[in-house]
Amino acid sequence: xxxVMQIPQYQHVxxxxxxxxxxxxxTTLSNIQWYKQRPGGHPVFLIQLVKSGEVKKQKRxxxxxxxxxxxxxxxxxxxxxxxxxxxxxxxxxxxxxxxxAGTKLIIKP
Amino acid sequence: GAGVSQSPxxxxxxxxxxxxxxxxxxxxxxxxxxxxxxxxxGPEFLTYFNYEAQQDKSGxxxxxxxxxxxxxxxxxxTIQRTEQRDSAMYRCASxxxxxxxxxxxxxxxxxx
Numbered sequence: 229x230x231x232v233m234q235i236p237q238y239q240h241v242x243x244x245x246x247x248x249x250x251x252x253x254x255t256t257l258s259n260i261q262w263y264k265q266r267p268g269g270h271p272v273f274l275i276q277l278v279k280s281g282e283v284k285k286q287k288r289x290x291x292x293x294x295x296x297x298x299x300x301x302x303x304x305x306x307x308x309x310x311x312x313x314x315x316x317x318x319x320x321x322x323x324x325x326x327x328x329a330g331t332k333l334i335i336k337p
Numbered sequence: 338g339a340g341v342s343q344s345p346x347x348x349x350x351x352x353x354x355x356x357x358x359x360x361x362x363x364x365x366x367x368x369x370x371x372x373x374x375x376x377x378x379g380p381e382f383l384t385y386f387n388y389e390a391q392q393d394k395s396g397x398x399x400x401x402x403x404x405x406x407x408x409x410x411x412x413x414x415t416i417q418r419t420e421q422r423d424s425a426m427y428r429c430a431s432x433x434x435x436x437x438x439x440x441x442x443x444x445x446x447x448x449x
Contacts, residue, residue: 261437269442270428270440270441270442270443271428271440272440273437273438273439316379316380318379320435322393323368323385323387323392323393323435324382324393324396325370325382325438326382327380327381328379329378329379330377330378332377
């Protein structure tokens with residue numbers, strides 16, 4: 229079945245530093261979704277990318293979909309404490325969502 | 338309602354007991370999904386419904402797990418003869434016919 233690899237598993241940053249998480253697939257994806265899960269919370273939808281090479285921005289968050297539609301990234305500029313949580317990519321496959329393992333963003337004290 | 342609700346939020350049960358977890362989706366949402374999420378992991382698909390029809394139950398771990406959505410709205414996930422390995426967060430999500438999924442707060446199940 230379809231799998232999505234997400235790296236890194238954790239990223240420790242100082243507040244104000246940037247953060248990036250990557251998702252990769254061996255097969256071409258129809259779309260990719262990104263979710264954020266705060267500690268103790270539930271996954272919350274952030275965005276969906278559909279087109280090859282698509283780039284979308286939400287304030288300090290930049291989402292990219294690769295030209296071959298096999299990879300995607302989420303980049304956060306100048307992290308803030310409110311960004312803490314786990315970021316998941318997920319791929320829509322026959323109405324199932326196939327989830328990456330998530331990247332946990334940790335802000336160093 | 339304003340969002341997806343799940344009950345109970347926490348359930349502690351003894352091994353061998355049956356449990357029923359309830360999900361109330363966003364009003365009007367056609368699709369309803371059940372996931373299980375272990376600590377530090379992404380959600381693991383269990384099953385999903387379009388209206389009252391169970392479209393895919395390939396993620397249910399074994400025949401102790403079942404789900405229903407008899408009137409196309411509220412859904413119940415039932416685990417019979419619970420085992421300690423069933424302990425996890427069980428999440429429900431709903432969407433408008435396969436679109437963006439909106440998650441409920443989850444039910445944390447602990448089997449002693």
